Amino acid sequence: MFRTLAALALLTLTVACGETQMHEAREDLGEFSARVTYVHTDKARQWPTSRDAEGSEWNAALENALDTRMRRYEGRQQYDVAVTLEGFLLAPAGIPLILSPKSVAVVNVFVYDVEKKEFLAREHQMEIFESTTGQSALLGSGHARTKEEQIQGLSLNIVDKLEEYMAEQHKENGWFDLREGAVPDAADDAAAAPATAPLANAADTPAAG
Structure with missing residues (x-):
């Protein structure tokens, strides 16, 4: 039994990945510049077996990561x-090496083109898991991390995956390509305009067909 557990521990440490960092290399997002960013958590559902948390407890971490x-x-x-938190499970304490649940969140993301006044992404859903490190792999996230640490880690992973998704769409579908006739100070003009906030109520926006 001891040899089996030791072998499992070694394998777990080998496959564990590092945590996402706030300051990593930028993706290729073409001519993208953020006018405003939004986070909505008020309708988030806590799933069974999750550690107790209110949607509002996600606001600071998500807003900081997104901005x-x-x-x-x-x-x-x-x-x-915009990012809307739809549901989450913050992993409780499990049984080290045997039952080690991971935290997970489901979000909808929105990307709105200010000049064209149209959505590039409208309620695109993503399922995001927390990163696994050697400690959390061995002990389980519920033992290795506090609730606040789980929320912070998931929030950063959410934005990291959103950033990768946007880069993929830029590469494959031309999102954020320089528009024909664009001039260098166009972004300054747009930034000076009042933010009408089409995403301010993104959580209540009906899904695209």
């Missing part, structure tokens, strides 16, 4: 980005 990552881009075209 920090999106504000790194200084393209010439303005976009609004």
Whole structure:
């Protein structure tokens, strides 16, 4: 039994991945620049077996991650980005090496083209798991991390995956390509305009067909 557990522990440590960092290399997002960012958590559902948490407890971590990552881009075209937290499970304490549940969240994301006044992404749903490190792999997230740490880690992973999704769409579908006739100061003009906040109520926006 001891040899089996030791072998399992070694395998777990080998496959464990590092945690996502706030400051990582930027993706290729073309001419993207964030005008405003939004986070909605008021309708988030806590799933069975999750540690208790209110949707509002996610606000600070999600807002910080979204704003920090999106504000790194200084393209010439303005976009609004929103994330709505739909549901989550913050892993409780399990049985180390045997039953080690991972935290997970489901979000809908929105990307809005300010100049064209149209959605590029409207309620695109993503399922995001927390990162696994050697400690959490061995002990389980519920033992290795506090509730606050789980929320912070998941929030960063949500925005990281959103950023990767946007880069993929830019590469494959031309999102954020420089528009014909665009001039260098176009972004300045858009930024100076009042933010009408089409995503302010994104959580109540009907899904696209």
